Amino acid sequence: MTQAAVQAAAAPRIKPKVSRDDWIMRACMGVIALFLVVAVLLPLYTMLSKSLENRHGDFIGLTNYAEYFSTPALFLSAVNSLQISVIATVIVLVTAFLYAYALTRTCMPLKWLFKLIAAIPLLTPSLLSGISLVYWFGNQGVAKHLLLGESIYGPIGIVIGSAYWVFPHVLMIVITALSITDARLYEAALALRAGRWRTFFTVTLPGCKYGLISAGFVAFTLIFTDFGVPKVIGGNYNVLATDIYKQVIGQQNFQMGAVVSVVLLIPAVLAFAVDRIVQRKQVALLSARAVPYQPQPRTSRDWAAFAFCTVVAAVILLMIGMAQYAALIKFWPYNLTLTLGNYEFDLANGGGWDSYHNSIRMSLYTAVVGTVIIFFGAYLMEKGRGFRAGRNGFHAIAMLPLAVPGMVLGLSYIFFFNNPANPFNFLYGTMAILVIATVAHFYTVSHLTAVTALKQMDAEFESVSASLNTPFYRTFLRVTVPVCVPAILDISMYLFLNAMTTVSAVVFIYSTDTTLASVAVLNMDDQGEIPFAAAMAMMIAYTCAGARILHAILTRGIMRTTQAWRTR
Amino acid sequence: MAADGDGKVYLRIRNLTKMFGDFAALRDVSLDVYDGEFVCFLGPSGCGKTTLLRAIAGLDIQTSGTVEQDGRDISALPPSERDFGIVFQSYALFPNMTVGKNVSYGLENRKLPRDQIRARVKELLELVGLHDQGDKYPAQLSGGQQQRVALARAMATSPGLLLLDEPLSALDAKVRVHLRGEIKDLQRRVGVTTIMVTHDQEEALTMADRIVVMDQGSIEQVGTPQEIYGEPRTSFVADFIGTMNFVPGEVIADHTVQIGGTTLTCPTDGITPGHAVTVAIRPEDINAQDIDGDDGNLVETEIRHLEFLGSFYRAELGGPAFGGHDINADFSINLVRRKNLDVGSAITVRFPAEFIRLYPRD
Ligand SMILES: Nc1ncnc2c1ncn2[C@@H]1O[C@H](COP(=O)(O)OP(=O)(O)OP(=O)(O)O)[C@@H](O)[C@H]1O
Ligand SMILES: [Mg+2]
Numbered sequence: 054m055t056q057a058a059v060q061a062a063a064a065p066r067i068k069p070k071v072s073r074d075d076w077i078m079r080a081c082m083g084v085i086a087l088f089l090v091v092a093v094l095l096p097l098y099t100m101l102s103k104s105l106e107n108r109h110g111d112f113i114g115l116t117n118y119a120e121y122f123s124t125p126a127l128f129l130s131a132v133n134s135l136q137i138s139v140i141a142t143v144i145v146l147v148t149a150f151l152y153a154y155a156l157t158r159t160c161m162p163l164k165w166l167f168k169l170i171a172a173i174p175l176l177t178p179s180l181l182s183g184i185s186l187v188y189w190f191g192n193q194g195v196a197k198h199l200l201l202g203e204s205i206y207g208p209i210g211i212v213i214g215s216a217y218w219v220f221p222h223v224l225m226i227v228i229t230a231l232s233i234t235d236a237r238l239y240e241a242a243l244a245l246r247a248g249r250w251r252t253f254f255t256v257t258l259p260g261c262k263y264g265l266i267s268a269g270f271v272a273f274t275l276i277f278t279d280f281g282v283p284k285v286i287g288g289n290y291n292v293l294a295t296d297i298y299k300q301v302i303g304q305q306n307f308q309m310g311a312v313v314s315v316v317l318l319i320p321a322v323l324a325f326a327v328d329r330i331v332q333r334k335q336v337a338l339l340s341a342r343a344v345p346y347q348p349q350p351r352t353s354r355d356w357a358a359f360a361f362c363t364v365v366a367a368v369i370l371l372m373i374g375m376a377q378y379a380a381l382i383k384f385w386p387y388n389l390t391l392t393l394g395n396y397e398f399d400l401a402n403g404g405g406w407d408s409y410h411n412s413i414r415m416s417l418y419t420a421v422v423g424t425v426i427i428f429f430g431a432y433l434m435e436k437g438r439g440f441r442a443g444r445n446g447f448h449a450i451a452m453l454p455l456a457v458p459g460m461v462l463g464l465s466y467i468f469f470f471n472n473p474a475n476p477f478n479f480l481y482g483t484m485a486i487l488v489i490a491t492v493a494h495f496y497t498v499s500h501l502t503a504v505t506a507l508k509q510m511d512a513e514f515e516s517v518s519a520s521l522n523t524p525f526y527r528t529f530l531r532v533t534v535p536v537c538v539p540a541i542l543d544i545s546m547y548l549f550l551n552a553m554t555t556v557s558a559v560v561f562i563y564s565t566d567t568t569l570a571s572v573a574v575l576n577m578d579d580q581g582e583i584p585f586a587a588a589m590a591m592m593i594a595y596t597c598a599g600a601r602i603l604h605a606i607l608t609r610g611i612m613r614t615t616q617a618w619r620t621r
Numbered sequence: 622m623a624a625d626g627d628g629k630v631y632l633r634i635r636n637l638t639k640m641f642g643d644f645a646a647l648r649d650v651s652l653d654v655y656d657g658e659f660v661c662f663l664g665p666s667g668c669g670k671t672t673l674l675r676a677i678a679g680l681d682i683q684t685s686g687t688v689e690q691d692g693r694d695i696s697a698l699p700p701s702e703r704d705f706g707i708v709f710q711s712y713a714l715f716p717n718m719t720v721g722k723n724v725s726y727g728l729e730n731r732k733l734p735r736d737q738i739r740a741r742v743k744e745l746l747e748l749v750g751l752h753d754q755g756d757k758y759p760a761q762l763s764g765g766q767q768q769r770v771a772l773a774r775a776m777a778t779s780p781g782l783l784l785l786d787e788p789l790s791a792l793d794a795k796v797r798v799h800l801r802g803e804i805k806d807l808q809r810r811v812g813v814t815t816i817m818v819t820h821d822q823e824e825a826l827t828m829a830d831r832i833v834v835m836d837q838g839s840i841e842q843v844g845t846p847q848e849i850y851g852e853p854r855t856s857f858v859a860d861f862i863g864t865m866n867f868v869p870g871e872v873i874a875d876h877t878v879q880i881g882g883t884t885l886t887c888p889t890d891g892i893t894p895g896h897a898v899t900v901a902i903r904p905e906d907i908n909a910q911d912i913d914g915d916d917g918n919l920v921e922t923e924i925r926h927l928e929f930l931g932s933f934y935r936a937e938l939g940g941p942a943f944g945g946h947d948i949n950a951d952f953s954i955n956l957v958r959r960k961n962l963d964v965g966s967a968i969t970v971r972f973p974a975e976f977i978r979l980y981p982r983d
Contacts, residue, residue, distance in 0.1 A: 064636060064638065064685035064686065066684060067682055067684065067685055067686070067687075067696050067697050068697060069679075069682040069699065070698055070699055070702070071699070072699035072700075072701050072702060073701075074699075074701060075699065438699070511709075511711050511713045513709045513711060513713035514713055514715065516678070516680050516707065516709070516713070517707065517709070517713050517774075519680075519699065519700035519701045520678065520700055520701075520703075520705055520706060520727075520775070520780075521706075521726060521727030521774075521777075522701055522727065522730060522731075522778070523726065523727060523730045524730075527730070531715075531717075531718075532715045532717060532718070535717045536716060615717065617758050617760075618716045618717050618718075618758035618760050618761075619716070619760070
């Protein structure tokens with residue numbers, strides 16, 4: 054220890070007095086942390102302990118796991134899941150990289166249109182791609198012969214369907230990674246007379262290495278834990294996510310469901326952990342002085358990029374287009390008359406218009422409640438004074454939901470909330486629990502969005518406010534919120550879209566009073582009412598598209614009215 | 622003036638230590654700030670100026686040690702329970718509020734009648750010369766104007782203590798010089814005790830009543846600009862402020878020091894003969910005009926370099942006299958012209974005893 058350290062140890066330590074504001078902030082953060090504990094940690098814990106119990110609730114150690122790994126049919130699903138995820142991840146990563154490269158590094162025309170089309174899969178439940186594939190390549194599909202006798206029901210279908218709906222998620226990450234590359238590196242490469250390909254391999258790829266790794270993990274986790282696509286198009290090809298569903302809904306074997314959930318959870322958590330580590334490295338690479346890259350026109354490359362993007366965009370449009378077509382015709386493939394009859398959901402067995410309305414309500418609640426909780430929580434964590442351990446702990450809990458697959462979360466809700474001894478039992482079967490599950494499930498990404506926006510604000514606003522004796526909540530409402538409105542809108546949009554389209558987190562916990570549109574799509578498809586399912590999926594798509602347009606208009610309006618003080 | 626030390630102590634800092642893990646950013650800092658005075662914390666980057674300021678504000682409370690403001694022990698209090706206004710380097714103006722709203726922000730919380738607030742805002746904006754800018758947003762103002770808004774906001778609630786952390790460093794040189802005078806003037810009119818952090822010595826010398834020179838978490842010297850410049854107590858201060866020649870030497874007798882082959886007369890301040898010292902003298906204190914043969918401390922030198930610096934020449938003097946060391950001296954243009962000085966010219970200079978300072982070497 055230095056001399057000063059010794060001295061400091063000898064002198065009485067000053068114990069900072071905690072102000073009223075600090076107490077309020079810590080209490081609020083505690084409440085939000087408690088929310089996360091109840092909505093994520095405790096259910097997960099209950100599920101873990103369930104996996105160690107028998108049907109009667111007695112502790113039996115790892116017996117369930119032994120049974121799981123000695124049942125070839127079950128174990129095979131794990132292998133299948135891995136295989137599918139790896140293949141689909143590679144495909145989607147390559148496609149997304151080329152697409153993103155075309156968008157950021159070439160001068161091809163119609164970039165805005167390609168960006169718009171690439172976002173389409175975000176508007177629909179993952180189930181929709183399954184339905185489309187059935188119409189294209191199913192037993193009576195229009196393009197069945199293209200598969201050369203292979204069946205779409207199985208790995209092929211799952212890979213194509215997964216790649217389709219994961220594409221925009223991956224694309225966003227890769228675009229970001231490519232846009233942060235420093236133009237000065239390219240100038241240096243040019244000055245050193247490095248060839249195009251050499252530049253590509255020595256500058257471009259290393260520059261977005263971390264982004265690509267991250268995108269790979271995101272894709273892998275999404276596909277590995279997805280339930281919608283394999284449910285619709287998987288046929289007899291079992292994967293982990295569908296196994297959970299079968300064990301729980303089909304066989305009412307909750308213990309085995311819990312075991313499969315844990316097996317599903319492990320790779321997801323691993324991927325998450327590795328990704329975190331990689332991301333931390335990337336931050337160090339970023340320099341604030343980087344100069345954005347401006348591509349120069351080059352005919353051959355630009356047209357090749359254009360052709361590639363056209364093909365990808367066409368695939369996306371054919372997928373969603375087929376779903377729309379399926380929703381509009383009477384009886385495939387025998388009666389192709391157009392009709393709106395498939396939208397009369399009250400005639401179907403999977404859930405009527407009620408489920409659509411429930412979905413809207415649920416998504417609105419999620420967007421509003423979730424945005425308030427998440428943004429306020431991020432603010433308290435980021436701008437609080439002292440209490441470092443508490444704030445770091447909060448961040449850790451807020452990161453956790455990203456690692457928990459929706460199916461796992463949903464199943465653990467059954468275990469946790471459906472227990473009469475639980476004081477929160479009254480939530481079971483209500484709209485509230487759906488909102489809680491959805492907010493919890495999509496917490497992390499929104500939290501990170503909020504943190505990023507908050508970090509961009511001057512760190513001294515709170516200090517100034519304290520020096521002026523103004524309570525923090527006043528400054529929060531009068532400065533922080535107005536300045537962060539664009540990020541707040543983004544968060545609520547994100548929550549709304551995901552609440553509309555999610556299946557996995559809610560499929561175990563909806564009740565007859567709270568059926569949802571996305572679950573209705575699943576159930577209709579299950580019962581062979583595929584046209585209804587397609588129509589309902591399209592309803593979700595229209596709604597999400599509408600919400601996005603509204604979001605764009607709102608954002609633009611706010612940017613215009615506040616541009617006097619927003620400096621770009 | 623408070624600076625002579627007979628004023629009332631407004632801020633009493635005792636044995637302040639701030640640890641970041643094992644690293645001491647402040648070591649045992651003690652300081653008195655008098656009522657109404659303008660104090661500058663001056664020091665190189667990373668010496669702990671901001672840390673000390675933030676401890677005084679309660680934004681990052683010290684590890685140990687006490688702070689007393691106006692007789693009240695505020696050592697452990699959060700910023701909201703202390704009485705100060707603060708201006709940051711970034712200004713931290715609320716971007717979504719007009720200038721007027723920014724200034725009135727602290728007042729609105731005090732439940733004052735509306736027209737009283739309006740009158741106070743008007744008064745403050747006039748004080749900082751922005752009376753017609755009240756409806757603009759910060760982004761529509763120049764850097765210097767934003768700085769003044771931040772100042773007005775910090776003073777709105779009439780705090781007893783004004784803290785400024787490098788308030789001018791984000792501005793370009795011209796504006797900076799102009800605002801220096803304005804801030805100093807404003808402070809004198811309002812009479813608020815003010816602490817300003819800066820690493821710009823010119824800023825500190827022109828604005829401060831007293832300067833606190835810091836290095837590596839400790840205070841090196843506290844004094845008026847004249848004291849700090851004229852009688853730097855340590856070689857660090859001597860080196861940091863202004864330009865200073867340093868030559869190794871040795872005290873050979875009371876009032877006598879030897880450099881190379883030259884002996885000089887100067888105050889030895891009780892340093893015992895035989896002690897190795899660093900001899901310091903400022904270039905502008907070396908005299909080459911009107912030298913009388915019987916003056917002491919005369920040295921024969923040769924001009925090695927001559928650099929034109931606008932209003933004067935800086936000459937690098939060498940020769941056997943300094944034992945191989947070179948010494949800079951500032952010569953007026955007049956002198957250079959009159960004596961026809963150039964590189965290679967021989968010249969006799971005088972080292973006035975009262976301007977020679979000795980720092981013991983170990
Ligand atoms: N939060 C912190 N954690 C660890 N070390 C810190 C922290 N804040 C400051 N330090 C260290 O304490 C020392 C003093 O920092 P301080 O900001 O007070 O310097 P400064 O004199 O204001 O310098 P500058 O002129 O660059 O602003 C520095 O070495 C800095 O690295
Ligand atoms: Mg500083």
